[in-house]
Amino acid sequence: MSATAINQDMLLAVVEAMPGDKLAEARRAAAFRFAELGFPTVGQEDWKYTNLSVAAELGNEWLDAYVANGGQESDSRTGNLIAAVQNRIDAYWIILRDGFVDSNLPDVDGIRVSRIAEQGHRPLEGADAMSVFNTALLRDGLYVRAEPGAVPDKPIGILIIDNPENAMSQTRVMIDSGENSHLRIVECCLSSEAGRQFTNSIFEADLADGATLDHVRIQNRDEAHVSVNKLSAKLRRDSNFNHNSFDLGGALTRNDVNAEITGEGASVNLNGLYLAAGDQHIDNHTSIVHGVGPSTSEEEYRGILSGRSRCVFNGKVIVSPGADGTDSRQSNHNLLLSDRAEIDTKPELEIYADDVKCAHGATVGQLDETALFYLRTRGLGLDHARRIITRAFAAGTLSTLAVAECHDYLADVLDQRLANLIDAKQ
């Protein structure tokens, strides 16, 4: 067995040993299915830049530990971590710790929140290997349902804290947005301590007619963390999905964002910012399917890369036959602060309808020397000038922030992260 593969026998043994809760049956089916799939490899087109061998290694470590200790997870020390976020972002907070729900569930008018291992769940979706793997080892997860017309006064906050002492965790959040509801969700993904760990997360949302879902994910994990994150949203008639992602931490981060428009008048907004330093690797694969028209999608990802970091942007837009009136715009802009950083950016448009507007563009560049000189002639030092131009580039993504409550917190963590990036730009 190669080092890049999950030990299948061990996986089946662990799944058999897991509790007989409402997820048991789905886990068992998924474990057998995963045996046929295995982790994606760089031989697959969608994974050619991202190697999951570290994730597999950590997965096997976790399976070994489960057999040894019966699935006892180490407690994480997170007191200050939690307060630092909750004091800054006004939201109804829920804590997910290493894949377990570890807080009381909020009581919000028109919103039902439950634990899927306890209360049951709708079918767990996703036929791809990482989703199947997630299902096979899922210990618990969150189900959030917004009743028709519900418009909570504050966002739901999900604080996802993983502890490197536990080598791996599976996280799953399922959202049902009822007709004409307007749900706002902030996810903060943090590590409780420094160290290697692999998180495999799934966020899946179903938006009924006229529903709006605003979703912001702030990923600021430890620099050794590895994560594979799948986000999928299904949009019915006149629904709106607005998503911002901020990837600041992690050694290796892979995001798959899939939005599927199945109803007329729906709109998708995807906005991403990735800041990579050192040897960080951040891979964003997005896919927007315009199944019907008229419908709109707007997508803008920005990246700032320093050190020997490597980032990937792959933006797929599919306009299905008959989806006339589709209006789609996509852009990816990158700022390289170092000669050794690398970005691979690729738009992929597949258009099978006639009456559509699709625009896309990508740029890769360095800091503008003319602008730097201009600022210096105003008395600003070179580092200061670099910092504010870089910050301005990043801050462009805050102007489309879907959940205003996290603006100030984000602006602060962005500033800290950018200062590191600029100081260590080589």
Place this chain on the structure above:
Amino acid sequence: MLEVKNLKASIGGKEILTGLNLSVKAGEVHAIMGPNGSGKSTLAQVIAGHADYEVTSGAVEFLGKDLLDLDPEERAREGIFLGFQYPVEIPGVNNAYLLKAAVNAKRKHHGMDEIDAFEFLKLAREKMTMLGMDPVFLNRGVNEGFSGGEKKRNEILQMAMLEPSLAILDETDSGLDIDALKAVANGVNSLRDPERAIVLVTHYQRLLDYIEPDYVHVLSGGQIIRSGDKSLALELEDRGYEWVVEAASA
């Protein structure tokens, strides 16, 4: 205040300034005129410290200091201001932020406390009124989406806030309609002071109708080939540059 001696400077191996001499004293207004490609903008950029220009010989002294030893930001903090011919758009960097950072960089350099936020706003609003600028420009990105005239007014606003000892204004009059020209000239004139020197780099006599210079210089082939008082500018307007160039090479 400013002593330029036998200055030679080149860009990409091409010599643009070929031995330029210029002496500017406090309280004076100098106009530097000359045909296209004569080196006017190069002189402005070299004094401000643009790294693309290589000074191959000569000296530039500012208030007794060797200017060529200083980084652009140090020159600015010492009191040099360059008004750009093409002010740079910096999307996302707030105009008020830049103004305040610039003022504070200079204050810090001179051992002063940072400017009080209220004081800063009051001062900025005053200067903007004088320049006919809407205060909303404070909250826009630096020159982002500004018209040509707005950009030039914004340069003068920065100058007015920074109160430099030496202001070099590179083609500040280009692209301005008559109202904007008057507003800009008004701003420059309000800064005339016995302690301050102003160097206007310009193609046309028109600006000098509004800002009256003490000295007019003709720059050609990278050197100052003739100097005079404001009547020289009028003569240039009448007769062009050719006769000066011919007289100099005779």
